[in-house]
Amino acid sequence: MTDSAPAFGVPPTVRELLCGAAPYGDSVHRDLRAYLGFVFPNLLVDDVRALHANVGGSWAMVEFLRGLWTATNRMFDDKRPVTRVECRAFQASLLCAWTELGRLLDARPAHDIELDWSYGHEDPLDNLRDRLTVLLAMLGDFNAQRLLRELLWRYARHAKASEGMLELYGAAFGCGLEDGAASCRTFPGTRLLDVIGPWRETGEACIEEAALLARGRIRETVQEAIAERKAQPSLREMMATARAVKDAPEPELAAPPEVPEGPGLVILASVAHLPGAARDGDVKVTANVASTPRGEFAPFAGKRWPLVSVGDLSAAREILVSEFPYAEGIIDAVLRDLVGRPHVYLRPLLLVGAPGSGKTRLARRLAEVLGLGLQVYSCSGVSDSTFLSTSRQWSTGRASVPLQLLKRLGLASACIVLDELDKAGTGTTNGSLLDGILPLLTDDSKRFFDTYVEAQVDLSGVSYIATANGIVALRRSHPALCDRFRIYAMPAPRREDLPVLLKGIVAEIRAERGLDERWMPDLDGEEAGLIEEHFQRGGSVRLVRRLVEAVVAGREALATRM
Template identity: 50%
Template sequence: MTSTLDEGARACALERYLSGDAEAPKRGGFPFAPAALLVTARYGRTVPSLRPATAIGEDVRLVGVYRALKIAFDAYAHDAPHDKRTALQTLSVQVSTAFDYVRGCIVEGEFMALDCTDEEQIVDGHFILLAGVLALCLWECGHEQGREYVRGRMRDLLAGADGYIYARASLGLAEDTDSLTWRPGGGALGSLQAALARGGRLLDDASRGAPAPEPAWAAEARGKAAAEKAAKKRLESGPSLMVLAAIEHLPGLAKAGEARPGGATGSTPRAEWAPLAGRRLPLARVPDLAAAQADLVSEFPDDAAVIDAILRPLAGRAYVALPPTLLLGPPGTGKSRLARRLGEVLGLAVTVYGCAGVADSSFIGTSRQWSSGRACVPLQAIRRAEAASVLVVLDEISRAGTRLDNGRLVDGVLALTERETAKAYHDPYLECAVDLSAVSYVATANSRAGLDPALLSRFRVLEMGPRTAASLPSLSRAILADLRGERGLDAVWLPDPDPEEEAVLAAHWRDGSVRSLRHLVEGLVAARDRLAVRQ
């Protein structure tokens, strides 16, 4: 036997189910799930073959059982969609036959125990593992011999050093008086689940209400349910917006709202957008503006006036919705970084749309009649964030194309930043109205040159000057934080600059450009690495 084949199989052993570490079949579930998991853990999706098993010295009896089980599960998967009851009936007979054969091998091995080698003992141990999992599945199906085998195995486990962890299952099995009335097609009985719950209650009563240890999977499921409930409560109590009302007019099979958020969306427009249809999406509440301003000013001390101008319109609002804003400043002043941090501090999901070189109007969406059809960029950002209020950063908007052959980016931006148009924007891909009124836009440009006058009249224009020495400490710390994230390092391994290093950076940073400062910080980190090697 090769140990690598058994490592995954042992993770599916009966002991893990009896101790509560693994989730047994539930009432109404697939009763043979543990056996299917065991087969997959040992051989993956391939059908075990006897020829290579003989070549490497595996026990052909064991491989034969796994081969029969794999073929049986594949046949069930093929037949169940047509006649689940008959398929389950056939599968239960096949698993029962395999269980009887494995038990026979165990009995035969017990007679030969005195003369067996270590390798044969490993084989016998795996027969016991396989018999236990098959017995659990058959017990879930109402198989009396399967239940008795589990009870017998429980006695062996209780005699071991860790027998106390099986106390719940042992007590529950001792009190198990339920009649076994499972019928193929009716789902599992949930026998082990019921036994564990019953044994837990008996232990609680005996210890005057002391709670039984909760399995990891149960704690995880309970935490997930609590998080979903809290999210639903926040949505119901906070501001929200219906972005996409219905998708019944779209081609495909999914109904409006049928698909779950985060799940598979399929390949049709209807299935793709079903998770958003008919749902009210949350709007980001306005945070403590004084704290947000202090946070941003600490990172961008040269832009205190700009930050104040951006945040001032949010005072008194129920949710975050910034008026269209254009940040002007020389290259390297950190315009894009300020825009991104602004969204993060305000609790908005940020989408950075690079405008340089864009020579069409695909920003506003393209029709499904084209193979490259897609929804508009703001609607895609809403779907990713599952929130109605997001921030779209139009980076380097002055460098967008101006030809009219395929439409202009600026024309689409003007349409989407008009509030009345955004409230009922007709998306060309979805071919229906969507509400994009909660989307915020911040654009960046180096100067006014080349910008459309209509854009300048629509956007608030705020100018950012070159960085001064006042920004050096915060910018260098922020750049180092980015480098830590890129390298996957903790602050202990890549700390912020000390006063001596900041003095060196200040002596060489003369143009006020964030880009040149990043180069200097990267050089500083490289120097640290070289010195660390020498030490």
């Protein structure tokens, strides 16, 4: 803008026009003449050289402005009123001028325009183009009305609260809600279309509704915060509670279960060598002391932990063979080793078979039926030796998996199933599971050094059952590991084993769902026959389970329709 006195009055700014103001003088030609005379006063005296300097040295822009000034002044004649033909000719001139100005200005980089906007510098020529867009939209030009949405959002994005931000955002929202459709409402006393007014009213109504909704949510949040604050104890009450906690005796860890008579082992002789004050076998270890290796294992150190005694092997065989009739040879070989033993210990066992043949299920059931606590450890993808313990010098230090299992069970006997052993990583950058477990599979497990408790521990009561789909690669890369296992080929279920297999799978599903046989009975002859039709020799146990689940789901679906 210029600091000179206005020759024809001060027209409203583009922002004011977008906020609902009518053009200066209630006509397009009066508004445009006032604007050109106010912003480019050199046009009044036809000072071409000064105008050339004001528009950045562009002679094309000088000729454009002079032509627009001439076309606007033709609309002023004191002797006679302006005819409708002259108005249409003037509108056509404005449309041509708007198109030409856009062509000249669009040659500039877009970031220059945004940079001017961000620093609050409005280029008079950009302002003129925006003004022509608004004025042509008021004259009913469809293309100009279509560009008003982008213009509204640009001005709203850079507006301040005191510069009509609400009106601009309301008009922009309303334009979007109305999909840019213009109404036929006019400014009072004129024929100019009030295109933006209806949009603004629609958008402001939506904003007001959203504000009411947000205000309600804020009120609810404040009320909840106040209620929560009232529910909190006062400072006096908190100080009294703190004093009571300070004077209260330290909580004690639960004492390990009493060791029954029978075979047993001292797993960890002592923790006296570790930093701390907890004593071996001391069950009164406070919570803060228990967070150290010495405090964690002090209640269990120096004590004899019980081994699981061998029970009725005939009953165990009956249960296992009834569930796995096709693996009767493996079951007999495992149980034969326990004859005459005082406690349950299974020599390292490796079950090799096709996917879905039931290897892991058999390993789990062997441990469960014999009364051993169980941990299934997935070896697939393991590429370090953390199974064997991590030194306490690291913040993530922890005891070996077997020692953790024994401490959790309160026993000296347990079983670890090394599932998918053939899929363990073979790299040695962070240690190797396949190399590390070698001493655990021999008599060296009685003297295994755990780096977390920094002492020898007796893990000879832990049994290991591994599963694998194949051992050709394992024999080639780790022959010593394969030599330490008794290797058995896991046979696939036969067709004659299907009734027993179905009964076991239904029992498992019942146990998982917490149901008894009344609510989920065994499959009847028709249901079993349906599964038998899809059973193939050497079929996967997983496939059979999926078939059983499908039959059970169908049974439940039919039951809901009864």
